[in-house]
Amino acid sequence: MTEFIHTPEDKARHNIINPMLTKAGWTIQDFTNANIRAAKGVAVEYFHMGQGVGEADYVLFINGFAVGIIEAKKEGETLTGKEIQSSRYAEGFPEQFKSVPLPLPFVYETSGSETHFTNLWDPKPQSRAVFSLHRPETCENWLEEGHETFRKRLSTSHDLHNDTLWPAQKTAIINTENSLAQWKPKSLLQMATGSGKTYTAVNICYRLLKNAKAKRILFLVDRGNLGEQTETEFQKFSTPDDGRKFTEIYGVQRLTSNFIDSSSKVCISTIQRVYSMLRGEELDETAEEKSGFETGPNEVKTVEYNEKIPIEEFDMIIVDECHRSIYNQWKQVLDYFDAFLLGLTATPSMHTIGFFNQNMVMEYGHEAAVADGVNVDFGVYRIKTKITEEGSTIDAGTVIQKRDKRTRRKRWETLEEAEVYDSSKLDRSVVATNQIRTVIRTFKDKIYTEIFPGRTVMPKTLIFAKDDNHAEEIVQIVREEFGESNKFAVKITYKTEGETPKNLIQQFRNSFYPRIAVTVDMIATGTDIKPLEVVFFMRDIHSSNYFEQMKGRGVRVMPNDDFKAVTPDAMAKDHFIIVDAVGVTDEGHKLSDSKPLEQKPGVSFEKLLQNIRYGDPTDEDLSSMASRLSRLQKKLNDTQKEEISKLSGGADLKFFAKLFVDAINADNNLAKAKEKFGEELTTDQLNEVCAESRNAAITEFLNHGELVSRLPEIKKETEIIIDDVSVDEVLDSGFSEESADKAKHNIESFEKFIEENKDELTIIQAFYNNKNLKYSDLKEMADKIQNAPYKLTSPKLWDSYKVCEKGKVYGSAKGKVVDFVSLLRFELGKNETLEPFVVTVNERFANWLSKQKAMGVSFSQEQLNWLEKIKEHISESVEITADDFDLGILAQMGGLGKAYHIFGDRLNGIIEELNELSV
Numbered sequence: 001m002t003e004f005i006h007t008p009e010d011k012a013r014h015n016i017i018n019p020m021l022t023k024a025g026w027t028i029q030d031f032t033n034a035n036i037r038a039a040k041g042v043a044v045e046y047f048h049m050g051q052g053v054g055e056a057d058y059v060l061f062i063n064g065f066a067v068g069i070i071e072a073k074k075e076g077e078t079l080t081g082k083e084i085q086s087s088r089y090a091e092g093f094p095e096q097f098k099s100v101p102l103p104l105p106f107v108y109e110t111s112g113s114e115t116h117f118t119n120l121w122d123p124k125p126q127s128r129a130v131f132s133l134h135r136p137e138t139c140e141n142w143l144e145e146g147h148e149t150f151r152k153r154l155s156t157s158h159d160l161h162n163d164t165l166w167p168a169q170k171t172a173i174i175n176t177e178n179s180l181a182q183w184k185p186k187s188l189l190q191m192a193t194g195s196g197k198t199y200t201a202v203n204i205c206y207r208l209l210k211n212a213k214a215k216r217i218l219f220l221v222d223r224g225n226l227g228e229q230t231e232t233e234f235q236k237f238s239t240p241d242d243g244r245k246f247t248e249i250y251g252v253q254r255l256t257s258n259f260i261d262s263s264s265k266v267c268i269s270t271i272q273r274v275y276s277m278l279r280g281e282e283l284d285e286t287a288e289e290k291s292g293f294e295t296g297p298n299e300v301k302t303v304e305y306n307e308k309i310p311i312e313e314f315d316m317i318i319v320d321e322c323h324r325s326i327y328n329q330w331k332q333v334l335d336y337f338d339a340f341l342l343g344l345t346a347t348p349s350m351h352t353i354g355f356f357n358q359n360m361v362m363e364y365g366h367e368a369a370v371a372d373g374v375n376v377d378f379g380v381y382r383i384k385t386k387i388t389e390e391g392s393t394i395d396a397g398t399v400i401q402k403r404d405k406r407t408r409r410k411r412w413e414t415l416e417e418a419e420v421y422d423s424s425k426l427d428r429s430v431v432a433t434n435q436i437r438t439v440i441r442t443f444k445d446k447i448y449t450e451i452f453p454g455r456t457v458m459p460k461t462l463i464f465a466k467d468d469n470h471a472e473e474i475v476q477i478v479r480e481e482f483g484e485s486n487k488f489a490v491k492i493t494y495k496t497e498g499e500t501p502k503n504l505i506q507q508f509r510n511s512f513y514p515r516i517a518v519t520v521d522m523i524a525t526g527t528d529i530k531p532l533e534v535v536f537f538m539r540d541i542h543s544s545n546y547f548e549q550m551k552g553r554g555v556r557v558m559p560n561d562d563f564k565a566v567t568p569d570a571m572a573k574d575h576f577i578i579v580d581a582v583g584v585t586d587e588g589h590k591l592s593d594s595k596p597l598e599q600k601p602g603v604s605f606e607k608l609l610q611n612i613r614y615g616d617p618t619d620e621d622l623s624s625m626a627s628r629l630s631r632l633q634k635k636l637n638d639t640q641k642e643e644i645s646k647l648s649g650g651a652d653l654k655f656f657a658k659l660f661v662d663a664i665n666a667d668n669n670l671a672k673a674k675e676k677f678g679e680e681l682t683t684d685q686l687n688e689v690c691a692e693s694r695n696a697a698i699t700e701f702l703n704h705g706e707l708v709s710r711l712p713e714i715k716k717e718t719e720i721i722i723d724d725v726s727v728d729e730v731l732d733s734g735f736s737e738e739s740a741d742k743a744k745h746n747i748e749s750f751e752k753f754i755e756e757n758k759d760e761l762t763i764i765q766a767f768y769n770n771k772n773l774k775y776s777d778l779k780e781m782a783d784k785i786q787n788a789p790y791k792l793t794s795p796k797l798w799d800s801y802k803v804c805e806k807g808k809v810y811g812s813a814k815g816k817v818v819d820f821v822s823l824l825r826f827e828l829g830k831n832e833t834l835e836p837f838v839v840t841v842n843e844r845f846a847n848w849l850s851k852q853k854a855m856g857v858s859f860s861q862e863q864l865n866w867l868e869k870i871k872e873h874i875s876e877s878v879e880i881t882a883d884d885f886d887l888g889i890l891a892q893m894g895g896l897g898k899a900y901h902i903f904g905d906r907l908n909g910i911i912e913e914l915n916e917l918s919v
Contacts, residue, residue: 013045013057013072016112023305024133026060036061036098041136043070053092060106062140066099068106070133079109079116083127090120106139117338122151126183131336132305138312150315153212154180162203162240166374168364169200175361176204176342180212186341188322188356192369193346193552198233201318201344202246206239209250209265214315218339219268222321224288225502227254227268229528230320234266256285260309267314271330278303278336303332314339321345321549322352347548366555367623367665370597370630371658375555376575377597377627378535381451383581385438436473439538439581440481451577452533457569457842458482458515459533460508462553466539468493471518474538478516484810485833489516505529510850512566512843530558531566536579551578560634561859565849568842568871571718572861574631597627597661606712612698613708619664622694626660629653632711635718637862644714647707656701663697664690743800750797750827753790757781767824773878773918775817782817794819801826801834811836818878821918837918841875844917863902869893870914878918880911 021028027039034044040063047059058070071086073079090103105121110133117134118127119142142149157177160170172189179187191197201219208214221227231254237246246252253264258277260267276283305311314337322343334341343356353360369375448455463478465471471491478489492504508517509529520539535554541547554576563573575598578585599620600608605628611617612625633653636644644652662668673681673689702708758764761784763777785792798813801823808826810833813819818837826834849867852859859867869889873880885896900907 016075017058017070017072017110020110020112020115020132020305021058023307024310025135025137025307026133037064039136040140049089049092050094053089053094056089059089059093059104060139062136062143064098066093066097066104067139067143068104068108070108070110073109073111075111075113077111079111079114080127082109083107083116083118087118087120100143105142106134108133119149119151121147122149123155124183128185128338130338131311134312134338135310138310150212150214151183154183156211157181158207158211160207164238164240165200165203166196166372168362168368168372168374169196169203172200172362172364173203173207177207179359179361180340184357184359186343186356186359188343188345188348188353188360189362190345190348190360191362191364192366192375192555193549194556195346195364195369195374197344197346198230198320199237201320201342202233202237204342205234205266205316205318206237206246206250208316210241212315214265215312216264216314217266218274218314218317218337219266220271220274220317220319221268222270224270224285225505226320227270227288228502230254230268234268258282258308260313271333275301275303275330275333277309278306278333280306280308301330301333303336311336311338313337316340316342318342318344322348322356346552367597367626367661368658369555371626371654371661373630373633373654373657374557376557376573376634377630378551378554378576378578379596379598379601380578380580380585381446382583382585383439383442383579384583385435385442385581436538437477437481440474440477443536443579444481447534451579455569456838457567458488459567459570460529460531461516461534461536462529462532463516463518463536464539464550465518465520467520470539471520474518478518483812484515485835487513488810489518490514492517492519494520510566512568512846528556529553530556531563531573532556533567533570533573533576534579535576536581537584538581540582541584547584554578557634559858560861560864561849562853564864564868565846565853568845568849569868571865571868572634574634575627597623597630600624605715609708609711613702617694617698619690619694622660622664622697626657629657629660632715632718633657635861636714637865638860639862640714640717643710644707647710648704659697659700663693669693740803743803746792746797746800747804747827749790749792750785750823753785753792754824754827757784764824767828767830770919772915773821775877775879778820778878779817782820785820794823797823798834805834808832809834811839816876818876821878838875841871841917845871845914848913848917866893866899866902867910867914870911871917874914874917879915882911 018028021043026041026043028043028045029035029038031044031046031048034042036042036044042061043058044061045058047056049056056069057072059066060068060070069086069089071082071089073082086107086109087103090105090107093099093102093104103120105119107118107120109116109127115130115132116127117130118125121142154177160173162170165173168191172191176187176189189197189200191200205217205219208217219230221230231252234246234252238244239246239249250265251261251263252266252268253261255267255269255273255277258280260277270288272288273283317334317337317339319334319341322345341356343352345352348360366375370377443451447458452459463471463474465474468491471493475489475491478484479486482488490504490508492501492508494501504514504517508514509531532554535551537550541550558573560572563570580586601624603611603624608621608625608628611621630653636653641652648655669690670681670686672693673686676689677685754764758768761777761781763773763781765771766773766777782794784790793815794813795815798809798819802809813823813836816837821837822831822834822840825831825840831840845867849859870880873884873888873890877884882896884890885899890899894901903910
């Protein structure tokens with residue numbers, strides 16, 4: 001080595017660059033006594049290139065052959081201007097020395113604190129900033145590839161054949177590959193929540209590995225549970241070429257330790273884990289439960305070179321949910337790797353767009369997704385209370401309860417002076433339990449009448465609370481107000497104990513219970529809960545991006561049979577509702593970026609259609625019609641779909657919905673106007689183009705006159721009849737809670753009745769022997785128990801159990817014969833809780849549908865409608881027989897003959913299985 005260090009370049013070389021080379025696996029030798037075969041990778045300092053070329057700071061050798069140049073500069077000096085000099089060394093390497101074909105391909109300029117790299121064998125050599133130097137093994141692999149470099153492979157186009165992709169997903173893949181073909185280091189995909197970003201990304205990964213021979217891809221997720229969700233997407237993915245699973249061809253590893261399997265082609269991880277790996281530290285999996293992307297002004301996470309994880313470990317990094325603040329605290333983790341970046345988001349912020357160099361390769365918003373049937377539309381139901389809006393005052397002298405936030409320990413205290421609080425303190429420093437109760441009670445009163453009229457099963461609901469304590473209060477009050485068990489409403493936060501948040505989320509997604517989940521931000525982004533129909537805000541949001549993500553939990557579409565397996569009394573998921581109890585959707589709040597397509601919810605379908613046909617429809621009219629058509633499409637059975645296709649010349653209702661959405665799209669009309677009138681536009685010119693777009697869409701729609709005339713009738717065929725005519729009668733009345741002695745006496749009488757009649761009454765024998773129940777047998781028992789000497793009715797027994805079995809009884813008896821099914825189940829120990837028979841049937845029906853799906857059985861929309869009516873009959877009559885198909889609604893639907901036509905030979909088996917719901 002040279003003994004003395006004089007120049008700034010020498011200092012940079014010895015103090016910074018030499019350690020960089022050593023860490024990256026290079027052996028450093030001096031030109032005067034070098035042995036270029038001493039190791040796989042040797043860096044020779046002060047290399048004399050010969051007259052006319054000069055002395056290179058370093059020449060890199062792989063297996064004795066010169067392969068690259070390093071030009072060293074002092075810290076702080078810019079590097080781009082040094083590229084001419086380093087390229088001259090690469091091209092002018094002496095012919096008498098052993099080297100790969102010139103120019104030497106691997107060229108670096110570095111000051112130690114900043115490094116640029118160029119591969120001169122790329123089709124269009126372009127320098128890029130790198131965190132450090134590449135390892136000799138990597139350079140060796142690149143030499144084997146020769147001029148067929150990764151960037152050249154990216155430049156080669158490949159046809160896209162995958163029939164499972166939606167048009168928007170195909171566009172996203174093609175645009176991403178075009179961006180990579182131009183070697184743009186960063187690309188941003190904006191796709192509406194629920195439009196299949198992850199599935200799109202899996203397709204991109206497959207094509208990068210197959211066509212571009214990418215070494216390895218890093219898929220960064222927001223939280224640990226989203227990593228599992230993403231891993232499942234890769235496992236389920238069937239390749240479009242031969243149908244094999246992705247994981248049969250390429251290794252997919254979800255990182256749970258600091259070990260990267262050499263055979264893995266896709267690594268799924270949180271940013272926290274990658275950071276800990278670079279630092280050489282172990283990470284507890286619980287640290288990944290919270291979002292690593294949702295960070296405030298914390299200090300930047302700095303990293304140093306890690307020999308075990310070189311900068312070339314990944315060729316591509318995909319950042320899911322990249323709208324978050326990942327680029328502040330975690331930016332250096334992303335910068336560490338010499339890889340292309342692809343961001344995925346539904347709601348890009350200006351910071352996100354800036355970080356990705358304004359290279360947004362795809363914009364696909366909520367409105368377009370609804371028109372395409374990829375999202376469902378939403379409505380807003382506002383609940384206002386006086387305390388929510390104005391706060392309140394607690395008078396001096398009032399004895400109040402105080403609770404320690406940390407320990408939740410309670411104590412009582414008399415206020416010496418009045419406590420005045422406004423809405424900002426609500427549920428932070430003051431918990432007004434009556435305010436929470438008022439909101440929840442209003443929600444309970446309106447859910448089946450105004451929000452989802454005609455429904456009897458609580459739609460899957462996600463409530464956003466302010467913090468864990470607030471969530472705790474909400475869960476308790478929800479259970480009390482709805483009179484339901486613990487399984488009806490659960491808290492899913494980082495502090496949930498007893499059951500892992502992962503399992504609770506899975507139950508909320510796939511099972512009948514829970515119906516309501518309360519969270520703070522654990523399910524706010526990314527988590528896929530397709531059956532969700534209510535997104536309930538009991539906390540304010542001050543980030544428009546975060547609000548859009550939270551709102552986006554409800555937009556996901558779901559096949560009708562899968563949906564009914566979770567919510568059995570619903571026909572289809574055609575929309576969701578935002579319940580706003582804090583004003584987050586109010587006009588002055590300015591948070592909601594996307595508006596519902598439905599702009600005129602109070603206008604009937606017929607009137608809206610009439611206005612489009614004969615009036616001068618506005619953008620709001622067309623937007624609302626697009627929403628109605630999109631919702632109607634999801635409820636159609638196969639016969640109706642075929643009819644619409646015939647009347648429209650091969651189109652479906654989604655085609656016309658998209659037609660209207662495109663016609664009122666501001667960006668589309670602006671582009672058309674500029675094309676027609678030039679860049680300098682007047683308002684009148686823009687309005688003229690907007691009117692032309694509207695008229696063109698309306699004309700196309702009205703050209704299918706028979707379809708337009710038929711639509712109102714088809715819509716009526718899909719609607720559920722709500723009986724608000726039949727008059728009920730009271731079979732029993734009295735105090736809601738009898739005395740303990742009276743209640744105990746009633747239960748003892750019921751037990752005595754069972755014991756005395758267990759051999760005589762067929763229905764009791766059926767319970768003991770787990771046989772199918774018959775309505776006639778149940779009616780015989782109901783008649784007998786209501787007469788002397790017992791004189792027991794189902795409401796009387798139900799209320800008695802409420803008194804004696806507190807916490808185990810939910811709902812109430814309606815004086816119906818089927819109430820005795822639940823009472824017998826509870827008394828005989830077959831059920832741990834007492835709940836209405838209809839609830840039991842709904843839950844069992846949902847489980848039955850889930851099992852059918854697991855066995856590969858699917859049902860059409862028409863079949864699901866029949867199954868719903870059969871299930872309703874069983875919930876009222878315990879069983880269904882062939883004769884029942886000639887009564888009531890089943891007779892109106894076509895009776896037994898129609899049922900056999902719909903289900904074929906499967907009908908008898910289905911009836912038998914559904915009758916077992918009551919066993």
